Amino acid sequence: MSWLDADNDEIVVRIVYAGPADSGKTTSIRKLAKLLLGGKQTKVHTPEEIGGQTMYFDWLDYTGGLFQGKRIRCQILSTPGQDELAKRRQYLLESADVCVFVFSSNTDELKYNHNYFLTINKILKKATPDINVVFQANKQDLPEAQDEASVRAAFGIEIEKQMLLLTSAIDGQGIREAFVSAVRLALERAIKLQLSDSLDNHPPFANDPSELLKRLSDDVYASESPVLSDAAQQPPITEQTTPDTENSPESVASTAKYSSVNLKQQDQTDNTNMVMPFETASHQLIYQNNHERRLHNEITCSMSFKREVLPQRWYITLERQWKIINNPNNLYANKAAARIALDKIKKITVALSNILSPQRWHLAAAFGDQWQIWQYVAVLPTLRSNMNLYIANKDSKKLATQLAKTYQLATEFTQKAWQYNPTLHISLDTISIIQEQPYYSGFLAFRSKSNLNLTAFITKLFHDVFIEIKQSRPQLFIETKQSISDISNLDNSAKSLHNILRDI
Numbered sequence: 100m101s102w103l104d105a106d107n108d109e110i111v112v113r114i115v116y117a118g119p120a121d122s123g124k125t126t127s128i129r130k131l132a133k134l135l136l137g138g139k140q141t142k143v144h145t146p147e148e149i150g151g152q153t154m155y156f157d158w159l160d161y162t163g164g165l166f167q168g169k170r171i172r173c174q175i176l177s178t179p180g181q182d183e184l185a186k187r188r189q190y191l192l193e194s195a196d197v198c199v200f201v202f203s204s205n206t207d208e209l210k211y212n213h214n215y216f217l218t219i220n221k222i223l224k225k226a227t228p229d230i231n232v233v234f235q236a237n238k239q240d241l242p243e244a245q246d247e248a249s250v251r252a253a254f255g256i257e258i259e260k261q262m263l264l265l266t267s268a269i270d271g272q273g274i275r276e277a278f279v280s281a282v283r284l285a286l287e288r289a290i291k292l293q294l295s296d297s298l299d300n301h302p303p304f305a306n307d308p309s310e311l312l313k314r315l316s317d318d319v320y321a322s323e324s325p326v327l328s329d330a331a332q333q334p335p336i337t338e339q340t341t342p343d344t345e346n347s348p349e350s351v352a353s354t355a356k357y358s359s360v361n362l363k364q365q366d367q368t369d370n371t372n373m374v375m376p377f378e379t380a381s382h383q384l385i386y387q388n389n390h391e392r393r394l395h396n397e398i399t400c401s402m403s404f405k406r407e408v409l410p411q412r413w414y415i416t417l418e419r420q421w422k423i424i425n426n427p428n429n430l431y432a433n434k435a436a437a438r439i440a441l442d443k444i445k446k447i448t449v450a451l452s453n454i455l456s457p458q459r460w461h462l463a464a465a466f467g468d469q470w471q472i473w474q475y476v477a478v479l480p481t482l483r484s485n486m487n488l489y490i491a492n493k494d495s496k497k498l499a500t501q502l503a504k505t506y507q508l509a510t511e512f513t514q515k516a517w518q519y520n521p522t523l524h525i526s527l528d529t530i531s532i533i534q535e536q537p538y539y540s541g542f543l544a545f546r547s548k549s550n551l552n553l554t555a556f557i558t559k560l561f562h563d564v565f566i567e568i569k570q571s572r573p574q575l576f577i578e579t580k581q582s583i584s585d586i587s588n589l590d591n592s593a594k595s596l597h598n599i600l601r602d603i
């Protein structure tokens with residue numbers, strides 16, 4: 100909101116750059132600083148950036164030109180583009196005199212950009228007088244950039260009579276022109292305010308970056324709700340939204356079951372320089388929230404080894420904390436398609452939140468000229484890894500008790516998960532205990548529900564486990580079978596195991 104600063108004989112106007120994440124708002128403002136201030140050091144204040152993405156705003160002060168004999172002071176701000184920072188964006192937009200809407204000019208992003216614009220336009224239209232818009236179709240240097248006619252067609256009526264500039268923030272093309280147009284519109288608004296006697300003579304909003312950051316933190320940041328709680332309203336999972344119908348990635352990856360529990364040790368031989376395929380070239384990533392972005396940055400900094408199980412298929416554990424996988428069979432033609440796929444996965448994750456281990460997230464990344472989705476899941480001890488400890492100790496009595504407990508927990512979990520069809524890849528490798536409750540700690544991957552009923556499914560699970568123990572540790576198997584039989588009078592789970600063991 101513009102105001103007259105009598106002390107300094109200035110009119111102050113605010114120009115706010117808004118638009119989707121990664122569209123080039125920050126780059127535009129930094130380029131503008133160079134263009135306006137020449138060789139002088141750039142004076143863009145950026146309170147916080149994570150992975151190159153604006154968390155609060157960028158702020159550039161520029162004084163130049165005259166309006167009614169007064170100098171024009173421009174407060175040039177960018178907003179954070181990410182969907183989940185909508186409240187911060189709204190707060191900043193409400194203080195604008197003009198909005199520069201920056202979007203990337205790719206064909207596949209235009210529809211998304213248009214929808215994004217409709218959302219912010221609602222905020223702009225609420226102000227009195229209206230906050231006008233200059234459109235900046237950015238990234239014109241890229242080969243897939245659309246021309247003016249195509250951009251106008253994609254935006255339709257909203258852009259018909261508006262100023263549209265084709266820009267490249269990287270090269271500087273059109274950046275100064277977009278800014279000059281914006282200043283003109285901001286001053287037109289100041290005149291309207293003046294005519295209606297509502298031009299302030301004191302700053303109506305925070306007047307410098309540190310004050311703005313404080314206001315933003317006090318008024319908005321504290322009230323922001325975690326992203327997932329909004330998403331909890333999402334509709335439940337349906338079959339069409341299944342992202343992966345392959346074998347369980349864990350079962351593909353788990354080649355050594357009893358002999359080597361420690362993946363890290365096993366993989367030390369291929370401890371090659373750890374670089375994700377999408378990080379070798381200039382790449383683009385889509386995250387769904389800041390938490391994921393932060394985790395991604397932390398994880399990529401601490402990478403130490405890799406494991407590639409199938410050609411093109413990566414299975415990685417990082418210092419035993421995170422496992423990461425891609426699915427080379429699910430490729431998306433462009434960023435927009437990857438974003439849609441990511442949204443679906445988010446819905447699934449939310450719908451299954453009472454059975455999924457909570458530390459997990461997805462990332463969409465450019466992969467050559469297509470897009471791929473990567474899953475990150477925290478590595479937790481599983482029913483199998485716990486059982487392996489008892490197998491390694493060769494104490495048949497303790498193993499028998501542990502197996503009975505494992506049986507009970509596996510049954511409890513399967514009962515909860517069984518209602519979903521397709522269902523998750525339930526196995527002892529994918530169930531973990533968190534605060535005494537069983538959760539699925541494997542990758543999100545689905546298969547049609549087994550033809551077996553629930554009891555038969557569990558029976559088969561443990562039948563296979565016993566066969567494995569019998570083959571790898573025959574003596575321990577015999578002793579454990581006896582121990583299970585001894586406790587089967589006391590414990591229902593042991594009784595069920597005893598029945599399974601009859602045929603083995």
Ligand SMILES: Nc1nc2c(ncn2[C@@H]2O[C@H](COP(=O)(O)OP(=O)(O)OP(=O)(O)O)[C@@H](O)[C@H]2O)c(=O)[nH]1
Pocket residue numbers: 118119120121122123124125126127151152153154177178179180181237238239240241266267268269270
């Ligand atoms: N090729 C090309 N790349 C650009 C252009 N403008 C920005 N970029 C790149 O796009 C990416 C995102 O740019 P930013 O300026 O950080 O995007 P932003 O809109 O501020 O993003 P948020 O802060 O997350 O909302 C960076 O890698 C930039 O180098 C452009 O005109 N052409």
Ligand SMILES: [Mg+2]
Pocket residue numbers: 124125126151152153177178179180
């Ligand atoms: Mg930015």
